Amino acid sequence: SAVISQKPSRDICQRGTSLTIQCQVDSQVTMMFWYRQQPGQSLTLIATANQGSEATYESGFVIDKFPISRPNLTFSTLTVSNMSPEDSSIYLCSAQGNTEAFFGQGTRLTVV
Amino acid sequence: KQEVTQIPAALSVPEGENLVLNCSFTDSAIYNLQWFRQDPGKGLTSLLLIQSSQREQTSGRLNASLDKSSGRSTLYIAASQPGDSATYLCAVRPNDYKLSFGAGTTVTVRA
Numbered sequence: 201s202a203v204i205s206q207k208p209s210r211d212i213c214q215r216g217t218s219l220t221i222q223c224q225v226d227s228q229v230t231m232m233f234w235y236r237q238q239p240g241q242s243l244t245l246i247a248t249a250n251q252g253s254e255a256t257y258e259s260g261f262v263i264d265k266f267p268i269s270r271p272n273l274t275f276s277t278l279t280v281s282n283m284s285p286e287d288s289s290i291y292l293c294s295a296q297g298n299t300e301a302f303f304g305q306g307t308r309l310t311v312v
Numbered sequence: 313k314q315e316v317t318q319i320p321a322a323l324s325v326p327e328g329e330n331l332v333l334n335c336s337f338t339d340s341a342i343y344n345l346q347w348f349r350q351d352p353g354k355g356l357t358s359l360l361l362i363q364s365s366q367r368e369q370t371s372g373r374l375n376a377s378l379d380k381s382s383g384r385s386t387l388y389i390a391a392s393q394p395g396d397s398a399t400y401l402c403a404v405r406p407n408d409y410k411l412s413f414g415a416g417t418t419v420t421v422r423a
Contacts, residue, residue, distance in 0.1 A: 205313045231409045292355055296409045304355040
C-alpha cells in the first residue's frame with residue numbers, strides 16, 4: 201500500500217490569488233492523479249500527472265487554470281490559479297498502484 | 313463512457329442493523345472495482361478492492377460482491393455502529409488507470 205501526504209489540509213483564499221497543493225507519496229508510483237470534489241458531488245478527474253512531462257488534462261480542465269508538476273515518482277503539485285468562489289472544493293491527490301488506488305486526505309479550499 | 317450509479321443516495325439505520333449498499337455500472341469491461349469510505353470534508357479511505365475475476369472480498373464486518381456480467385456490486389456492512397456513519401463511494405477501473413466514481417451513499421447509523 202501507499203501512504204499519501206497532502207498539504208495544506210485546508211485554506212481560505214482571496215479571489216484572484218493562486219494556491220499550490222503538494223502531494224507526497226511514501227513510495228514510487230507510476231500513476232498520480234488530481235481530482236476535484238465540489239460540494240455535495242462525487243469526484244471528477246482533473247488530470248493525470250506525468251513524471252517528467254506535461255500533465256494530461258480531462259475535458260473542461262486546462263493547464264493555465266490548473267498547472268501541475270511532477271518532478272519525480274513520489275511528488276506532485278497542483279496549482280489552482282486566479283481563483284474564484286466557484287473553485288471552492290476539495291482537491292484530492294491519488295496514486296495508483298498495480299491494482300489499488302490510494303488517496304490523500306484532501307485539501308479543502310474556500311475562495312472568498 | 314462508463315456510468316456508475318449508487319443506490320440509495322442516503323440511508324439511516326439504527327445501530328446493529330446490517331447495511332446493504334448498491335453500485336451499478338454500465339460497461340462490464342472492468343479491471344477492478346474499489347469501495348471507499350469518505351468522512352465529511354476528508355479524503356478517501358480504501359475499504360475493499362475486487363478484481364474482475366473475483367466474486368467477493370471480505371474484511372472484518374465488510375463484504376463486497378461483484379457480478380461483472382450484470383454490472384453490479386454490493387457492499388454489506390454487518391452489525392452497523394455509529395462509527396460507520398460516512399459516505400461510501402464505489403469506483404470502477406477500466407483497463408486504463410482512470411477511475412469512474414459513483415455519487416456515493418451517505419450512511420447514518422443512529423445510536
